[in-house]
Amino acid sequence: MAIKDDKLHLLIVDDEADIRDILQFNLENEGYEVDMAESAEQALETLSDKHKLIILDVMMGGMSGFRMAERLRKSGNDTPIIFITAKDTENDMLTGFSIGADDYISKPFSIKEVIARVRSIVKRTYKPDAAASNSTIEVNTLLVDLDKKEVLIDDNIIDLTKTEYGILLLLLENQNRIFSREDILNKVWTDGEIVLERTVDVHIARLRKKLGNYGDCIVNRTGYGYTFNQGK
Incomplete structure (x- = not known):
């Protein structure tokens, strides 16, 4: 075998x-x-x-x-x-x-x-590299399937745009780290498109709404930026 x-x-x-x-x-x-x-x-x-x-x-x-x-x-x-x-x-x-x-x-x-x-x-x-071997990220009943690029809450698929998924993945992979709007723009918008920092706020507002109770874990640290904090 x-x-x-x-x-x-x-x-x-x-x-x-x-x-x-x-x-x-x-x-x-x-x-x-x-x-x-x-x-x-x-x-x-x-x-x-x-x-x-x-x-x-x-x-x-x-x-x-x-x-x-x-x-x-x-x-x-x-x-x-x-x-x-x-x-x-x-x-x-x-x-x-x-x-x-x-x-x-x-x-x-x-x-x-x-x-x-x-x-x-x-x-x-x-x-094996730990990051390469992990195909999911889990926070209680929130699950991100990295292979399928799907987000599930309580086994229900959450319909996210590519940008919303990118923001969520960035924050989940770096929990408790604060990303400025500029950081998020540079890491998520990688196609050279010119985007205003305010656009980040709009996408995160939509993402929070789709995540329901988990949306509260995406915290805005005034003057600094956004972070994912499970303890919120």
Whole structure:
């Protein structure tokens, strides 16, 4: 069964095409997005912030996996690494871990074992951005569905214009922060349209009316601007 991670990117580095292919096939079946490199030198050019795990062969022509890992760690790159190698001596394992490896798998390996270890490291090290993972904003019975761009109160959809929705979202995402009329104009009206500050007051008055009791949470701090305050 495919994992629930939303296409996490992995980088496989191995100079044996057969191993790259079998790892790619099985990990993609598990729901991962897999990039491949046939050398450490190519991997260093391919590696980017999107990669959340590196599966790295130790013995390769040119730069070794150990050397690549050392360069990454010295540069401050802390992307998790699983070493895969034909060597399984204690000294080799200690070398790998001392460099900063997160795991070590000996050849020949079981695909199930590789998948299990990948899952374990991803679960332990990958922390999705909180803002990106939240698809709703809730204040008691007021709910904003960010994916559908809908606002509901007591499960009833509130019909807002694009501008009203933009103002509400700005205030909800920054509760208790005061936005001047100019701030709201700059953040909500982004198409270059020339709008008077008074227009903000008109839209907020309409928004308050549509929100019913929640409209009272949109507070005007005289001389400063507007804020969303649940305690109002």
